[in-house]
Amino acid sequence: MREVFLPRTLDxxxxxxxxxxxAVIYAGGTDVLVKLRAGLIAASSLICLERIEDLQGVRDQGxxxxxxxxxxxxxxxxxxxxxxxxxxxxxxxxxxxxPPVRNMGTIGGNVVTASxxxxxxxxLYVLDAEVEVRWSDGAKRLPLSQFILGPGKTSLGPGQLxxxxxxxxxxxxxxxxxxxxxxxxALAIAVVSLAALLKVSDSxxxxxxxxxxxxxxxxxxxxxxxxxALEGRVISRETLDQAAALAQTAVSPIDDIRAxxxxxRTVAGNLLLRLINYAR
Amino acid sequence: MKINFILNGREIELTAPSDVRVVxxxxxxxxxxxTKESCGSGECGSCTILVDGQxxxxxxxxxxxxxxxxxxxxxxxxxDAGRHPxxxxxxxxxxxxxxFCTPGMVLAAVDLxxxxxxxxxxxxxxxxxxxxxxxxxYQKIVDAVEMAVHREEG
Numbered sequence: 138m139r140e141v142f143l144p145r146t147l148d149x150x151x152x153x154x155x156x157x158x159x160a161v162i163y164a165g166g167t168d169v170l171v172k173l174r175a176g177l178i179a180a181s182s183l184i185c186l187e188r189i190e191d192l193q194g195v196r197d198q199g200x201x202x203x204x205x206x207x208x209x210x211x212x213x214x215x216x217x218x219x220x221x222x223x224x225x226x227x228x229x230x231x232x233x234x235x236p237p238v239r240n241m242g243t244i245g246g247n248v249v250t251a252s253x254x255x256x257x258x259x260x261l262y263v264l265d266a267e268v269e270v271r272w273s274d275g276a277k278r279l280p281l282s283q284f285i286l287g288p289g290k291t292s293l294g295p296g297q298l299x300x301x302x303x304x305x306x307x308x309x310x311x312x313x314x315x316x317x318x319x320x321x322x323a324l325a326i327a328v329v330s331l332a333a334l335l336k337v338s339d340s341x342x343x344x345x346x347x348x349x350x351x352x353x354x355x356x357x358x359x360x361x362x363x364x365x366a367l368e369g370r371v372i373s374r375e376t377l378d379q380a381a382a383l384a385q386t387a388v389s390p391i392d393d394i395r396a397x398x399x400x401x402r403t404v405a406g407n408l409l410l411r412l413i414n415y416a417r
Numbered sequence: 418m419k420i421n422f423i424l425n426g427r428e429i430e431l432t433a434p435s436d437v438r439v440v441x442x443x444x445x446x447x448x449x450x451x452t453k454e455s456c457g458s459g460e461c462g463s464c465t466i467l468v469d470g471q472x473x474x475x476x477x478x479x480x481x482x483x484x485x486x487x488x489x490x491x492x493x494x495x496x497d498a499g500r501h502p503x504x505x506x507x508x509x510x511x512x513x514x515x516x517f518c519t520p521g522m523v524l525a526a527v528d529l530x531x532x533x534x535x536x537x538x539x540x541x542x543x544x545x546x547x548x549x550x551x552x553x554x555y556q557k558i559v560d561a562v563e564m565a566v567h568r569e570e571g
Contacts, residue, residue: 141435141481166477170438171458183436185482211471235547236525237472238459323546324460 140182147191147300151273153184154296160184162298164192164207165241167234168250192245192300195219203269204302206245210234210257213244222306225260225313225332232256232317235324245299251285252326254352258285259332260315262349262357264304271300278303287355309345310334312415317351318404320395327352328396331408341371341417353388353405360387363409372416381406422483425493433480440464440475442483443490451491451520455549462548465521466490472528472547491520494527503527503565510561514552521548526562535566 142160144150153160161180163169164187172178186192192207195216202218210230213219220227233239233247233256247257248268258281266281273296281302284292293299312335319325330351336344346367350358363384370376383406390401418435421428424447433442443449443466455463457476464475467489494501500508503526513519522545529536529544536544541562542555550558 138434139436141479143481143484166479167459167474170477170479174457183479185479187482234459235462236528236544237462237465237474237547240471241473241477323543 139180142182142184143188144184144186145188145190147189147271147298150184150186150189150298151296155273157182157184158295162186164243164246165209165238167238167242168246186243186245200306202304202306204244204304206248206299206301207243208245210239210242210244210247211236214239223260223264223304223313225263225315225334226257226304228313228315229256229260229317229330229332232315232322232325238324244302248281248285248302249291249293249299251287251289251291251356253288253354253356254327254330255357256317256327256330256351258357259330259349259351261302261304262359263332263334263347264307267303268299269301269303270297272297276300282356282359285356310336310347312337312412314412314415316408316411318408326395329353329390329401329404329408331405331411333409333412335412335415337372337415337417339417343367343370343372348384348409350384350388350405350408353390353401355389358388360384363387372412374410374413377410377412381409384409418481420480420484422485423487425489435479435481437480438476439466439478439480439483442480443475449490449492453517453520455517460549461518462521462525463518465524465548467524467528470528470531472525489524491523494523501527502568503530503562506561506565506568507558510557510564512554512557512561514550514554518548518550518552522550522558526565529562530565536562538563 160182162184186207192205194205196203197218214230247255267278268284269278314333317327317330332349334347346364363380366380385402385406388405390398392398421430440454443452453463455461459474459477465472466475468486503523525545525548541559
């Protein structure tokens, strides 16, 4: 039998990690327990984070918002602060997994799993999210893009915990857009996804733009080249076609069971065409 | 380990390995076989139970996580007055073919109606989107949830 621990405080967690440095940590269990059962990971003991108060909930800190790592997707979807300031995250959360998966899965879990297809990740990248990493006698903050190193790889060291996610409120963008292409509507792992934040002027000109794609590379991909091609231009089919062609060369997708690399490349570009809906 | 929780309205205490999956605990130890297992990986919704009123997948929860929680399985939905309105609607609508997905579908619908008492047809489909019916009997399942909405209103 593997022991399962449910610490109630971070102090209890640090104590456990000292005694059981090899323990596998999970929160919602929607990734870790699946991998454990499939034999993809081994665990001599497990630590579940769901009861640690410090890791729960959304805290409005003025210019910034702090989301505890063990906050479930369902809680975030219902949160008025997230709804008001980060609609792009709401859009992604509403197509993540399925209702019971959203009731169990957490934002910290989605980040630490570090799948290129993680639905919260493209929005978090364009929002310039930072993560807070804590350990028994310290803490640090770093950009999400430096925390995630590759598929399933993060910079978390032994004894360290992803404690939460920091988001900066911004009124810069008046378009929040997320779209996921999957093989079906629910329970779909992204074949390609696109998160786009735009500041569109009254005349339809793109004053600012931030783009991030999921599932087209080892991590979420951004492209300054495609952003530059859009910035300062009026939204039109021609502009978007040019950006789409650039995007198709900027991404580096692979073939897998869900789609071919060539298909992903095409879709990564074509998803930009949807921005025509925001033309004035 | 010793685990105390409320199961279908009754406080219980039992001793179980802390890493046994909740679906196994329910089916094998507590003989509540209404909770089904199909995929074992969170894709199908057959093993849906309500934990503190929210739908959760009992194949992706370990026994230790039940401590102090309030759990409802399909066996706990009816009361002395009879079937739950959602169960009654499934019967009336003929929303059951082989029946394997039904407990999960019913509990997912109960959770949905709790959050959204008057859902549209597309909201019902979305609310049940984590539950697969391999008989593909979705139309009548959605009909049943719609019927339950109107029954509860009436």
